[in-house]
Amino acid sequence: MTVERKFPNTRLRRLRKNLNLIDLVSETNLTSKDLIQPIFIKENFNEKEQIQSMPGVFRFGIDQALTEIEEILSSGINAIAVFPVIEATKKDDKGSEALNQNNFINTSINKIKQEFPELILIADVALDPYTDHGHDGILVNNEVDNDKTNEVLVNQSLLLADAGADIVAPSDMMDGRIGLIRQAFEKENFKDTILLSYAAKFNSKFYGPFREAVKSASSLGNSSKSTYQMNTSNINESLHEVSLDIREGADIVMVKPAMPYLDIIQMVKNEFKVPTFAYQVSGEFSMLKNAIDLGWLDKGGMLESLISIKRSGADAILSYAAKDISKEINKI
Ligand code: PBG
Numbered sequence: 001m002t003v004e005r006k007f008p009n010t011r012l013r014r015l016r017k018n019l020n021l022i023d024l025v026s027e028t029n030l031t032s033k034d035l036i037q038p039i040f041i042k043e044n045f046n047e048k049e050q051i052q053s054m055p056g057v058f059r060f061g062i063d064q065a066l067t068e069i070e071e072i073l074s075s076g077i078n079a080i081a082v083f084p085v086i087e088a089t090k091k092d093d094k095g096s097e098a099l100n101q102n103n104f105i106n107t108s109i110n111k112i113k114q115e116f117p118e119l120i121l122i123a124d125v126a127l128d129p130y131t132d133h134g135h136d137g138i139l140v141n142n143e144v145d146n147d148k149t150n151e152v153l154v155n156q157s158l159l160l161a162d163a164g165a166d167i168v169a170p171s172d173m174m175d176g177r178i179g180l181i182r183q184a185f186e187k188e189n190f191k192d193t194i195l196l197s198y199a200a201k202f203n204s205k206f207y208g209p210f211r212e213a214v215k216s217a218s219s220l221g222n223s224s225k226s227t228y229q230m231n232t233s234n235i236n237e238s239l240h241e242v243s244l245d246i247r248e249g250a251d252i253v254m255v256k257p258a259m260p261y262l263d264i265i266q267m268v269k270n271e272f273k274v275p276t277f278a279y280q281v282s283g284e285f286s287m288l289k290n291a292i293d294l295g296w297l298d299k300g301g302m303l304e305s306l307i308s309i310k311r312s313g314a315d316a317i318l319s320y321a322a323k324d325i326s327k328e329i330n331k332i
Contacts (some may be wrong), residue, residue, distance in 0.1 A: 027311075028307055028310050028311040029310075030303070030306055030307050030310050030325075030329065031076075031329065032075065032076030032077050032078075032326040032329060032330060033076070033077075033078060034310060034314075034315070034316050034317060035077050035079075035306075035316070035317060035319060035322040035325065035326055036077070036079040036080065036081055036122065036277075036316055036317065036318045036319070036322060037072045037077055037079070037080045037081070037318075037319075037320075037322040037323050038080070038081045038082075038083060038318055038319075038320060038322075039060065039065060039068060039069070039072075039080050039081070039082055039083070040057070040058070040059045040060065040083050040084075040085055040213050040214065041059070041060050041061070041062055041065045041082055041083070041084055041085065041104075041105075041108055042059040042060065042061060042084075042085040043084065043085065043086045043087050043090075043104040044087060045059070045060075045061035045085075046061040046063065046064070047061055047064065048060045048061070048064045048068075051209070051212065051213045052212065053208070053209035053212045053213075053282070053286055054209045054212075054213060054282055054285065054286050054289070054320060055286065055289045055290060055293055056289060056324075057213070057285075057320050059085055059213065062108050062111060065082075065108070065112070066111070066112065066115055069112060069115075069116060069119065070116075071323065072322075072323050072326075073116065073119065074332075075323050075326040075327045075330065075332060076326045076329075076330050076332075077322055077323060077326050078118075078119065078120055079119070079120035079121075079122065079316070080119065080120075080121060080122065081122040081123075081124065081169070081318055082105065082108065082109065082112070082121065082122070082123060082124075083124055083129070083210075083213070083214055084103075084104055084105040084108070084129050084214070085129070085213070085214050085215055086103070086104055086105075086129055086130060088215070090130070091130055091131060091132040091219070092130075092131070092132055093131060093132055093133060093138075093139065094131070094138055094152070095127035095128075095130035095131040095138070095152065096130070097130045098127055098129075098130040098152065098156045098159075099152065099155050099156060099159065101159055101162075103159075105123065105129075105160070105163075106159055106160065106162075106163035107163070109121060109123060109160065109163040109164050109165055110163050110164055112164075113163075113164035114164075120166050120167065121164065121165050121166050121167070122165065122166070122167040122168075122169050122196060123160040123163075123165035123167070123168055123169065124169050124170075124171050125153055125156050125157050125160065125168055125169060125170040125171065125172065125177075125181075126153075126170065126171045126172040127149070127152065127153075127156075127172070128172075128214070128216045128220075129214050129216065131216075131219065132219055133219055133220070133223070134211070134216040134217070134218075134219030134220030134221070134223070135220070135223070135225070136149070136171070136172040136173070136174075136225065136228065137149030137152075137153075137172060137174060137228070138152060143227065144174075144227060144228055146174050146175055146176070146228075147176075149172065149174050149177075150174050150176060150177045150180050153170060153172060153174065153177050153180075153181065154177070154180050154181050154184045157170070157181045157184065157185070158184055158185075158188055158190070161185065161190040161193040162190075165193070166193070166194060167193075167194040167195075167196045167252075168181070168193055168194070168195055168196070169195075169196040169197070169198060169254070170195070170197060170198060171198040171201065171256075172198075172228065173198065173201050173225075173228040173229050173230070174228060175244075176248070178195060178197050178244075178245045178248035178249055178250050179247075179248030179249060181195060181249075182195060182248060182249030182250075183249075194251045194252065195249060195250050195251050195252070196250070196251065196252040196253075196254060196277065197245040197250035197252070197253050197254065198254050198256055198279075199238075199241050199242040199245040199246075199250065199253040199254060199255070199268075200230060200238035200241050200242055200253070200254070200255045200256070200261075200264055200268065201229050201230060201254075201255075201256045202229060202230045202231075202232045202256065202257065202261065203224065203225055203226045203229035203230060203231065203232060204229070204232060204256075204257050204260070204281065204283070205283065206257045206260070206281045206282065206283030206284055207257075207281055207282060207283060208282065208283050209282035209283055209285075209286045210281065210282035210283075213282065232260075235263065235264065235267065238255070238264050238267075238268065239267060239268065239271055242268050242271075242272060243272070246272060246274060251274075251275065252274070252275040252276070252277055252315075253268065253272070253274060253275070253276055253277070254276070254277040254278065254279060255268055255276065255277075255278050255279070255314075256278070256279035256281060257279060257280070257281040257283070257284055258278035258279055258280045258281070258284065258309045258314070258317065259280065259284050259305055259308065259309060260284075261278075262308065262309065262312040263312075265278050265309065265312040265313050265314050266312045266313045268313070269312075269313030269314070270313065275315050275316075276313060276314055276315055277314060277315060277316045277317065277318065278309050278312075278314035278316075278317050278318070279317075279318040280305065280306065280309060280317060280318065280319040280320070280321075282320065284305070285319065285320040285321060288301055288302050288305055288321075289302070289320075289321070302321050302324075302325060303325055303328065303329075306319060306321070306325060
């Protein structure tokens, strides 16, 4: 049936008369439960320090992180993603420290989960915090070797699961790693550990501030991640990536970055209809936050950016602004 829509029977402004009406017919609603706060924790550190390229974002010592997490939870958020900043002296070409059962991230996860058992904790899997060359994997003849890297990622994942991570999130873009990690989880009795795959992760310039935050930028130098992260021009390939990861056993898939890739988020959600997350990455955040701090952009621009990501189809969003936006939504 085609409905004839004609003025003045139809006056769309009737439903825009006031804020309560606008809210009543709102198609997209962002809540605290849709938000995940990434947090940087730094080894052998007992303070919090500002990350230069990410205004209002800090590296925390583990004790300071526990206080911060309490604040995140009381803002209404239930989930965090932890990223370690490890001692430079512990980095080597193989990222060996990642496989130390008592390394900083594993002991930190343990502490955090002991203090906050209900908190959903997401742990990143990749070698870049641990390698002296800044790549996400093991180099052979100066190239990241897929299969050798997978062996290490499987073991890294098992340690993170054992330390208490609820969700293990491979962010490295090696082929086949989801299947291998899932197999190992089934075998080693981690059958309920959730796999969140960074399935469509693009080789983006928007990761710049993050690399400063975890101090991998200087190690990486001019080298790029273009042999494993996706070409920013590709749509079909992202669907291909996602379909493989679902088949291999991913429970949740992620698109990253978010705002420059809303078309991908929408297509992934429509095509596969599985839980789909989006990561508003460091460069997206810093761009908005800096403009807001300078008074060039209204503060509401941050919430608008997150609503646009939710509207595109994301079920949950990682954002450095999560805590502040959550407070804003809940009027805390
Ligand atoms: C590590 C990793 C990166 C991000 C999350 N995990 C950086 C990269 O791939 O170089 C980026 C997050 C951000 O920019 O906020 N593999």
